[in-house]
Amino acid sequence: MTMIQLPFTKRLENLPSQLKRLSMLFSLTIAILPPIGYWNIASKYKATQLAEHAEQAAHAVSKLVFINPDAWDLQFHHLGHIVEQYRPRTIETRIHVKDLNGEHLLLSESHSHYDWPISGSAEIKNNTLTVGHVTIESSQVPLLLKTLMVSALCLIVATGFLIFINRTSIRGINRASSEINRIHTELQQQRTYLDSILRSTENVAIIATDSDWNIQYYNDTTTRLLTPAASSLTGLPLFKLHADLWRNIQIVQMNKHAVSDNNTMSFIFTEVKQGHTHHLQVHLYEIAEGDSPPSGYTLLCSDITEQRDAAAMIERQATYDSLTDLPNRRLFLEQLERALASGYRHQYLGAVLFLDIDNFKNINDSLGHAIGDLLLQQVALRLQSGIRKEDIVARLGGDEFVVLLQEISSDENEAIKLTQLFAEKLGKTLAVPYVVRQHTLHITSSIGISVFPGSPSDQPGDIMRQADTAMYQAKDAGRNTLRLFLPSMQHVANERLKTLNDLRKGIEHSEFITFYQPQYDQNGCMVGAEALLRWQHPQKGLISPDNFIPLAEESGLIIELGAVVLETALSNLYSWIDSKQAPLSFQISVNISPLQFLQDSFVLKIKEALKNTSIAPSNLTLEITESVLLDNAKLAMEKIHALRDFGVQFSIDDFGTGYSSLAYLKQLSIDEVKIDRSFVRDILIDDSDAALVETVINLTSRLRLDSVAEGVETAAQFSFLKNLGCTRYQGYLFSKPLPLHEFKALLLSQKNLMSA
Numbered sequence: 001m002t003m004i005q006l007p008f009t010k011r012l013e014n015l016p017s018q019l020k021r022l023s024m025l026f027s028l029t030i031a032i033l034p035p036i037g038y039w040n041i042a043s044k045y046k047a048t049q050l051a052e053h054a055e056q057a058a059h060a061v062s063k064l065v066f067i068n069p070d071a072w073d074l075q076f077h078h079l080g081h082i083v084e085q086y087r088p089r090t091i092e093t094r095i096h097v098k099d100l101n102g103e104h105l106l107l108s109e110s111h112s113h114y115d116w117p118i119s120g121s122a123e124i125k126n127n128t129l130t131v132g133h134v135t136i137e138s139s140q141v142p143l144l145l146k147t148l149m150v151s152a153l154c155l156i157v158a159t160g161f162l163i164f165i166n167r168t169s170i171r172g173i174n175r176a177s178s179e180i181n182r183i184h185t186e187l188q189q190q191r192t193y194l195d196s197i198l199r200s201t202e203n204v205a206i207i208a209t210d211s212d213w214n215i216q217y218y219n220d221t222t223t224r225l226l227t228p229a230a231s232s233l234t235g236l237p238l239f240k241l242h243a244d245l246w247r248n249i250q251i252v253q254m255n256k257h258a259v260s261d262n263n264t265m266s267f268i269f270t271e272v273k274q275g276h277t278h279h280l281q282v283h284l285y286e287i288a289e290g291d292s293p294p295s296g297y298t299l300l301c302s303d304i305t306e307q308r309d310a311a312a313m314i315e316r317q318a319t320y321d322s323l324t325d326l327p328n329r330r331l332f333l334e335q336l337e338r339a340l341a342s343g344y345r346h347q348y349l350g351a352v353l354f355l356d357i358d359n360f361k362n363i364n365d366s367l368g369h370a371i372g373d374l375l376l377q378q379v380a381l382r383l384q385s386g387i388r389k390e391d392i393v394a395r396l397g398g399d400e401f402v403v404l405l406q407e408i409s410s411d412e413n414e415a416i417k418l419t420q421l422f423a424e425k426l427g428k429t430l431a432v433p434y435v436v437r438q439h440t441l442h443i444t445s446s447i448g449i450s451v452f453p454g455s456p457s458d459q460p461g462d463i464m465r466q467a468d469t470a471m472y473q474a475k476d477a478g479r480n481t482l483r484l485f486l487p488s489m490q491h492v493a494n495e496r497l498k499t500l501n502d503l504r505k506g507i508e509h510s511e512f513i514t515f516y517q518p519q520y521d522q523n524g525c526m527v528g529a530e531a532l533l534r535w536q537h538p539q540k541g542l543i544s545p546d547n548f549i550p551l552a553e554e555s556g557l558i559i560e561l562g563a564v565v566l567e568t569a570l571s572n573l574y575s576w577i578d579s580k581q582a583p584l585s586f587q588i589s590v591n592i593s594p595l596q597f598l599q600d601s602f603v604l605k606i607k608e609a610l611k612n613t614s615i616a617p618s619n620l621t622l623e624i625t626e627s628v629l630l631d632n633a634k635l636a637m638e639k640i641h642a643l644r645d646f647g648v649q650f651s652i653d654d655f656g657t658g659y660s661s662l663a664y665l666k667q668l669s670i671d672e673v674k675i676d677r678s679f680v681r682d683i684l685i686d687d688s689d690a691a692l693v694e695t696v697i698n699l700t701s702r703l704r705l706d707s708v709a710e711g712v713e714t715a716a717q718f719s720f721l722k723n724l725g726c727t728r729y730q731g732y733l734f735s736k737p738l739p740l741h742e743f744k745a746l747l748l749s750q751k752n753l754m755s756a
């Protein structure tokens with residue numbers, strides 16, 4: 001950056017002193033030259049005058065010599081008379097007439113003082129012979145006095161001139177100079193200010209050119225941003241600074257109307273420097289007055305690479321899932337919209353596969369989110385490698401994935417067949433065991449398929465909903481399967497959504513009540529009861545748990561419901577024991593859903609519930625299913641141990657229906673095993689069921705565990721089980737699950753029976 005130079009101000013500053021010197025010189029000249037000139041001229045004139053008079057006098061004397069050559073020098077009187085005639089009248093003079101030997105013949109004086117004389121002399125001739133001289137002298141003192149007077153006059157004039165020059169011109173110049181200096185200082189300040197502004201625009205290269213695109217000004221950023229070859233750019237044509245940028249400017253100028261706003265043109269220039277892509281935002285301003293051609297151009301270039309990268313990153317974050325790097329719901333819906341339009345146009349069918357990992361929540365909750373996340377990443381990779389290039393796989397969130405298959409076939413049957421085959425293959429690919437850290441995980445998936453376009457009015461949201469509905473159908477059908485969306489499913493999906501809303505409202509309005517089903521020992525004594533949930537729906541009446549527990553588990557609402565049952569059952573037990581309706585040892589069994597059990601705060605919540613209701617921990621039996629023990633046995637056992645140490649009892653519910661192995665039972669730190677009612681039901685007709693029940697009872701007795709037979713409906717079943725050594729019984733033979741008041745009545749009758 002260069003500062004404004006004002007050379008004339010420097011010269012102007014020097015002007016007064018120069019003028020002063022000049023005027024002094026001039027005054028000196030005025031003071032000196034005229035007197036000298038006067039002196040010279042006047043003295044020369046006087047000398048000439050004296051010489052002329054001397055000449056005339058000598059001539060007159062020469063005539064006398066001619067007449068009397070021998071005695072002329074004795075005729076003093078006559079000589080005196082002659083020379084007197086030629087004496088200058090205006091000045092005082094002394095006339096000498098001398099013979100050839102220099103002897104004075106005559107000395108005639110008109111005045112007595114002749115200091116510092118000047119003289120004029122002429123020869124007296126006798127024919128050609130010089131016989132003497134006439135010399136006329138005069139004093140130079142009067143001339144000197146006059147010269148001094150002239151000098152004095154000139155001095156006055158010179159002094160006056162000096163004073164005049166000083167008073168007028170020099171002061172004026174000084175004033176003008178200081179005014180110019182002030183303006184200059186102001187300009188400098190403004191320039192400095194502007195410079196600092198220009199400098200502060202660190203990321204903006206500013207270049208000003210003349211009308212021929214030669215650089216007139218540039219800031220420091222220019223050299224950094226455009227890395228020119230030349231060290232100084234001033235005067236350099238713009239195309240030499242950056243040939244590619246120059247080409248862009250030319251193109252922009254050609255398409256001025258398309259990109260310009262009055263005299264401003266903007267464009268983005270992209271270049272690759274050392275393997276990195278850089279984006280420059282360029283603003284080009286024409287410097288022009290009205291319609292006149294531009295007198296120059298200003299270019300502002302700023303590096304917007306970072307902003308662009310950030311925008312691209314934000315765009316990516318908005319459209320991609322950060323965990324799996326798959327497209328997210330938004331991007332998927334956009335692609336689906338395009339696929340719908342194109343499929344409809346070209347009469348090709350496509351499909352959306354809605355995929356959900358079965359029981360993923362259990363993995364996530366039991367092994368931790370980190371393992372869950374790693375598993376999802378592996379699932380994403382398998383899905384991606386299993387699709388064609390033109391298909392898209394996206395993650396909607398959690399363990400939900402969607403696959404978009406485009407242009408499968410123009411024939412509907414063919415499209416459905418191919419999609420089903422593809423979905424089956426995908427399901428198998430996903431079922432291959434995963435190794436995540438030290439865990440080997442087995443998963444299955446439920447897949448819902450929607451083939452599109454069904455109707456021209458189909459929107460992406462409709463297709464997604466249909467695939468989602470089909471996926472839920474697959475889940476309901478026992479998981480690890482796939483379902484194709486059928487219009488009838490929509491009704492089921494709507495019902496499901498409605499039930500979920502009702503469920504939420506039901507919790508809010510305390511529509512859930514607890515029933516109690518008694519449990520008996522071998523002697524027919526009531527020793528405990530199982531708390532069973534019911535939904536007292538305002539319109540639909542009493543709803544059985546089989547109709548809402550699965551949905552409550554899927555939606556997580558089971559946690560709230562489970563807490564309600566636990567609290568209600570414990571506080572009721574307290575009042576029964578307190579009122580002596582039930583013995584101190586009376587056992588209350590409460591079902592615990594896997595989701596409840598997997599909660600980190602589970603142990604704490606159970607302890608708190610017991611403390612809040614003042615129930616001894618040994619009165620509470622928690623019924624858990626085997627599945628909670630399978631996924632993360634270590635953590636499950638830790639929780640069981642913590643609560644057993646506290647005194648709480650544990651029961652394995654639905655024993656025999658899942659993966660239960662009798663060997664495994666040994667390692668479980670539990671108190672009882674509940675034999676599922678499906679085995680009890682057929683115990684007298686199915687030998688294998690009878691054998692299994694017998695084995696379970698034998699084992700539990702050897703392990704000193706209680707065995708509870710569920711669903712005992714007949715006396716025959718009861719006696720068969722009793723013979724096998726089953727310790728407790730629950731079933732319609734004794735009582736159905738009862739509402740509180742009926743159960744209390746049952747307790748009372750039992751008490752009366754005992755005391756009778």
Ligand SMILES: Nc1nc2c(ncn2[C@@H]2O[C@@H]3COP(=O)(O)O[C@H]4[C@@H](O)[C@H](n5cnc6c(=O)[nH]c(N)nc65)O[C@@H]4COP(=O)(O)O[C@H]3[C@H]2O)c(=O)[nH]1
Binds near residue numbers: 562592677711713733
């Ligand atoms: N056919 C027949 N059935 C009998 C007989 N004796 C009892 N039952 C039924 O067997 C089920 C026993 O409960 P479960 O195995 O824990 O099975 C329960 C349990 O898994 C779940 N459930 C019920 N209440 C709760 C709860 O509070 N929390 C949780 N997490 N699940 C619950 O719902 C399931 C069904 O409960 P319910 O419909 O009450 O069905 C009850 C009961 O009514 C019989 O002799 N014959």
